[in-house]
Amino acid sequence: MKKNKNLTSFDEHLDEQYGKRGTAKRTEFEIKAKAFLIGEVIKDERRLANLTQEQLADKIGAKKSFISRIENGKSDIQLSTLYRLLEFGLGRKIELLVH
Amino acid sequence: MKKNKNLTSFDEHLDEQYGKRGTAKRTEFEIKAKAFLIGEVIKDERRLANLTQEQLADKIGAKKSFISRIENGKSDIQLSTLYRLLEFGLGRKIELLVH
DNA sequence: TTTCGTGTTCCATTTTAAGTTAACTTTGTC
């Protein structure tokens, strides 16, 4: 994968694509981007549990393609999906701290 | 609001409506029910911030009816909506612990 | 008892996650 030359150029790319920071569109992008990070967590937990995407999918009655999309940050999942994957599928407990 | 006579009768009600614990339908109900609890958290945080539903709605460019539905556990919100409400709208930080 | 602020509900449309299938790519092993 090609790396960005520097952060400035990446920021400029975002400015172009989604407007400057603080604009509604840019804020929305940043919120979504943050939500997509959950995929990394799920991937890590699945690997810790030594499961393939297909095995995890089977546990929750889904398909491996569904897991793949989520792990790669391509889906803004519902809260219930978060619980279904981490708690029901992987036997973890999720604690949501607000501070 | 009417209280349940006892837990047994409520469990029986769930058994009837969604099948016994462990069945796919019942599990799905329990996962959703858990996800819906977030509404309470949002309501509490909004009140702590001394905002009306309409004021919070304005902050995130939404309508008060949208906030009301979520606070009352009538929507299985996306992760981005969680961040939009608590972080962007109410200035809180969300930490998601998995254990 | 009327008005006002706040919250709830209902009905509508648009958008998107969820779910499925199948083809494709990557990766590891022989």
Added chain:
DNA sequence: GACAAAGTTAACTTAAAATGGAACACGAAA
């Protein structure tokens, strides 16, 4: 390289979230 297992992607349908708007409910205060 051949092969199989694991993972990715695209295209599609279905269900539900997101969203808006208006009507309604309700308590408090005027």
